[in-house]
Amino acid sequence: MVRPGIAERLSRMIQLPTVSAELDQRGAEPFEDFVRLLEELYPRVHERLERERITDFGLLYRWRGSGDGAPAVLMAHYDVVPVDESDAWTHPPFAGVIADGTVFGRGALDDKGPLIVILEAVENLLATDFVPPRDVYLSFGGNEETFGGAARAIAATFRDRGITPWIVIDEGGAVTDKLLPFVAGTAAVVGVGEKGIMTVDVSARGDAGHASAPPRLTAVSRVAAAVTKLTPGTFPAHAPRAIGRLLAAVAPRTSGPIRLALRTLARAPWLTARVFALLGGEPAAMVRTTVAATMQSGGTATNVLPSQAHATLNLRIALGETSAQVARRLRRRIGDDAVTVTVVDADEPSPESATDNAQFALIADAVAVSHPDAVTVPYVMMAATDSRHFHRFTPAVYRFAPLSMPGDLRATIHGVDERVAVDALVAGELFHRALLARLP
Numbered sequence: 198m199v200r201p202g203i204a205e206r207l208s209r210m211i212q213l214p215t216v217s218a219e220l221d222q223r224g225a226e227p228f229e230d231f232v233r234l235l236e237e238l239y240p241r242v243h244e245r246l247e248r249e250r251i252t253d254f255g256l257l258y259r260w261r262g263s264g265d266g267a268p269a270v271l272m273a274h275y276d277v278v279p280v281d282e283s284d285a286w287t288h289p290p291f292a293g294v295i296a297d298g299t300v301f302g303r304g305a306l307d308d309k310g311p312l313i314v315i316l317e318a319v320e321n322l323l324a325t326d327f328v329p330p331r332d333v334y335l336s337f338g339g340n341e342e343t344f345g346g347a348a349r350a351i352a353a354t355f356r357d358r359g360i361t362p363w364i365v366i367d368e369g370g371a372v373t374d375k376l377l378p379f380v381a382g383t384a385a386v387v388g389v390g391e392k393g394i395m396t397v398d399v400s401a402r403g404d405a406g407h408a409s410a411p412p413r414l415t416a417v418s419r420v421a422a423a424v425t426k427l428t429p430g431t432f433p434a435h436a437p438r439a440i441g442r443l444l445a446a447v448a449p450r451t452s453g454p455i456r457l458a459l460r461t462l463a464r465a466p467w468l469t470a471r472v473f474a475l476l477g478g479e480p481a482a483m484v485r486t487t488v489a490a491t492m493q494s495g496g497t498a499t500n501v502l503p504s505q506a507h508a509t510l511n512l513r514i515a516l517g518e519t520s521a522q523v524a525r526r527l528r529r530r531i532g533d534d535a536v537t538v539t540v541v542d543a544d545e546p547s548p549e550s551a552t553d554n555a556q557f558a559l560i561a562d563a564v565a566v567s568h569p570d571a572v573t574v575p576y577v578m579m580a581a582t583d584s585r586h587f588h589r590f591t592p593a594v595y596r597f598a599p600l601s602m603p604g605d606l607r608a609t610i611h612g613v614d615e616r617v618a619v620d621a622l623v624a625g626e627l628f629h630r631a632l633l634a635r636l637p
């Protein structure tokens with residue numbers, strides 16, 4: 198029932214350099230070739246599903262179900278990030294070399310691997326004449342990495358047609374063996390929300406003049422003082438529901454005082470928020486809005502008082518907060534009327550999808566088939582995915598690619614020697630097949 202050759206098919210996808218950030222140099226050819234390659238590799242999908250092209254870079258397939266329940270939407274993107282020519286790859290990034298049971302190349306994990314396991318599952322199910330009990334859509338975008346509009350246009354198409362999906366699954370979490378320190382074993386980590394992102398300009402003006410008789414504060418020192426006030430504690434810590442669920446789910450895998458600590462934290466979100474905030478780094482970023490000063494400018498000459506100065510802040514907005522609240526808090530914290538805080542752009546955080554519903558249980562059931570050793574747990578994503586366009590009007594959005602990404606492999610995403618094990622692809626196909634076969 199399962200077609201052999203999944204590694205060879207992924208290899209051919211990798212050989213098409215669909216680098217969205219280099220569209221101007223490379224042209225649209227690789228993207229058109231990719232669309233044609235899908236037609237060649239997945240004949241049943243293209244015979245039985247309806248395909249629409251939405252904008253130049255959006256592909257939407259509809260697999261009609263036997264019932265009229267709200268549809269399932271499986272998402273992925275087929276563009277990739279550029280390769281730094283000076284990096285030393287074991288195999289050339291766009292050669293699609295298969296060696297040692299592994300497929301090498303840009304996009305193997307992000308996101309052609311996750312894309313191929315969806316198509317393989319559908320093609321294999323079509324071969325058995327399976328008909329899903331509700332519509333299934335496949336939504337593939339070709340400009341996710343450049344924040345392009347394909348996924349937004351596809352989501353808008355659903356909204357215009359009055360269709361609210363029953364479930365949306367996109368990239369994000371994966372099957373990992375490094376979930377938390379002290380916790381052994383593998384976990385299928387499912388993103389149930391993603392933080393918002395915001396760019397803020399902090400500026401001050403001053404009277405230009407000779408620097409030999411300066412005022413107490415120049416525009417540059419005002420901006421510097423403002424930025425210095427923005428410590429991690431600027432924003433309150435709150436633990437999203439997902440964190441409590443995660444801790445409760447992994448507690449049985451530990452023992453002794455660790456188990457007790459995890460169970461205690463799982464029951465006390467306020468305590469979790471404080472502990473995670475104290476830990477700093479990623480744990481802290483999970484429970485609060487973060488702020489990073491990323492750029493600074495001002496002044497025109499070494500001996501002239503600056504008439505203006507600017508700093509740029511990059512903020513990641515915690516779930517449950519809004520960009521307006523964050524801007525208010527920044528202004529209060531800076532507390533200097535001579536400093537102007539301007540929101541340059543903002544993408545609000547997503548709502549948090551439930552974990553006590555049929556959709557999350559379906560994902561966990563499919564994981565139990567494809568990755569029987571893994572416990573399925575929710576988490577909150579720091580990065581943005583295409584699925585955020587659906588989250589505005591769809592309550593059940595989950596970010597999970599059913600590929601095993603042990604230890605160091607995750608770092609190869611957007612990095613050097615991106616690769617995926619053929620076994621991981623086989624298990625990934627099984628996940629989607631199990632999920633589709635169990636759709637209620």
Ligand SMILES: [Zn+2]
Binds near residue numbers: 308
């Ligand atoms: Zn991606």
